[in-house]
Amino acid sequence: MLDFTLSPQHQQLQQLYRSFAQGRVKPLAREMDEREEFDMALLQEMKEHGFFSIPFEKRYGGAGADVLSYALCIEEMSKVDASTGLTISVHTSLCASAINEFGTEEQKQLWLRPLANGSKIGCFGLTEPNAGSDVAGARTTAEKDGEHYVINGEKIFTTNSAFADTFLVFALTDQSLPASKGMSAFLVDRSTPGVTVSPDIPRMGIRAASNAAVTYQDVRVPAANLLGGIAGTGFKIAMKTLDGGRIGIAAQAVGIAQGTIDEAVRYVKERVQFGRPIAAFQNTQFKLAEMQTMVDAARLMTYRAAVAKDQGQNYSTYAAMAKLLASDVANQVTRGCVQLLGGYGYAREYAVERMMRDAKITEIYEGTSEVMKMVISSSMRLK
Ligand SMILES: Cc1cc2nc3c(=O)[nH]c(=O)nc-3n(C[C@H](O)[C@H](O)[C@H](O)COP(=O)(O)OP(=O)(O)OC[C@H]3O[C@@H](n4cnc5c(N)ncnc54)[C@H](O)[C@@H]3O)c2cc1C
Structure with a gap:
């Protein structure tokens, strides 16, 4: 059956997202763009309203809704402010969803839960100064040292990085292999020594969103932070x-x-x-x-x-x-x-x-x- 109507639940959620976007986000959109900075009080309010929790199961602290609901939310927010849409989207689809889909049960409890319940914000570090469309050109490395990995490299254009707590970062764990087999994904807490977030990159648009280069210098993380627990699956x-x-x-x-x-x-x-x-x-x-x-x-x-x-x-x-x-x-x-x-x-x-x-x-x-x-x-x- 092909049905083009939104279910009553989806319509209800759409209305909720729309009324928040029109009432709370729209009045701030121009000022945030001019200041080139996201409003932290708005971010807090969005966390409390569950906008960072939408497609995650309730057992991980999420709202228990689906991807369509999440898409409706991004659409409504972006109608009035694309930066707000992007902030939710990078947290949800690029960071928390990766843990949801590829993390071990322990990682979901430790890393997904605070992202899914909105107490933490996530970001995604894949692009590097010399590796954009060609992801395989990445040079960031993660060397095994006993029960730890040591990450070194530079990521660029990492959205949400000014205020994110959790950094999902991609690094080569085996440089002798092509990136499709030698790259791994790591969960890094912002407070880890060696993580440095540069000032936001001045941009043409989505200026209220945060977007910056992030350097990782001798960033030492437990091997347990390897997403999914298997090296080589990052690509x-x-x-x-x-x-x-x-x-x-x-x-x-x-x-x-x-x-x-x-x-x-x-x-x-x-x-x-x-x-x-x-x-x-x-x-x-x-x-x-x-x-x-x-x-x-x-x-x-x-x-x-x-x-x-x-x-x-x-x-x-x-x-x-x-x-x-x-x-x-x-x-x-x-x-x-x-x-x-x-x-x-x-x-x-x-x-x-x-x-x-x-x-x-x-x-x-x-x-x-x-x-x-x-x-x-x-x-x-x-x-
Ligand atoms: C505001 C902003 C936010 C971003 N957020 C994030 C983020 O959160 N995390 C993250 O990891 N990255 C992020 N990025 C990076 C973004 O994903 C890359 O900029 C994008 O993938 C393109 O890479 P590049 O800029 O290196 O361009 P390049 O790959 O250098 O491409 C330049 C041009 O060449 C074209 N091109 C390249 N290869 C080919 C080919 N084989 N055939 C035909 N044409 C080709 C491209 O289409 C493009 O037109 C962000 C970027 C911006 C500007």
Whole structure:
């Protein structure tokens, strides 16, 4: 059966996320962007509301909801502030979900529980200055020393790192093997000596989110911090985790696009030119109709990927397709909405300006659009 309606529970959650986003996040969005800093009181409030807990089982302190609910949350937050969507998304899909899916039972009790109950925030350190799309080019190492590993290297663009407590970091445990077999994933507490978080990297968009380089210098962690307990599984963990993460980024892109349309619809009804609201011009109506159609298509693909993950199906191609389409739509739609607002769309006073800057990153992180095409085409068995 194919059913395109959200269940009553999902509708209820969507309403809850929407009312928090509109009431609490929206009023802060512009100021956070201008300050280039996330509001820590808002972060605390979000923890208390369970926004960092959504798809995790109650036995680990989570809310016991599903990936679709999580996608709805990211969409609603990103409608008003993409940085808020990203902050929840990196914690949930890239850090806590990796522990949920690959951690041992002890690791879930020790590391997942505080992330799933929102008392701690997580981040994900994979990208390095010389290893982005080509993850296998990573140079960070973790050398075994008795019952410990010693991590050395530099990660860049680690989202949430200014305030995260738990760092999931990828390092080579066997440099004689290709990264696909020689890389491992480690759980590192922020307070571990040798972990240094640099100041945030100044950016075009999602400026309220934290994003920085993190260095690991002789960071000594117990062997028990090796995620899943098996060395050499890091590459697989990274790839599978990013597959799931792309559902969140697709939802973020859908949210940015819908939020921008919502702003534009309000504006065109009020703005009068040539004696009529600009909403009366067919160009305005057709442009909005085209954009809303694109957003709905991207939303359906995003929900399909989320539901496939919830149902235990293979979702990686669906997630890549959803991210590829939704990120393109977010960029086209935000540009189109700035155009509909004319000069005011270009002014920082209007949210569409920020949303256009925020949209760009959805085509880059958690795999660029080119990488998405590699993932999709590889599933088509062309070779
Ligand atoms: C704001 C922000 C937040 C981020 N958050 C995180 C995070 O939390 N954790 C983390 O680990 N990383 C994070 N990243 C890193 C992000 O995932 C990488 O920037 C991204 O994967 C691209 O890598 P790169 O920047 O090194 O670009 P490159 O890999 O150098 O790519 C440059 C260009 O070359 C293209 N290209 C590369 N290889 C190919 C190929 N084989 N065929 C065709 N085209 C190709 C790319 O598509 C791109 O257009 C973040 C980045 C930003 C900017």
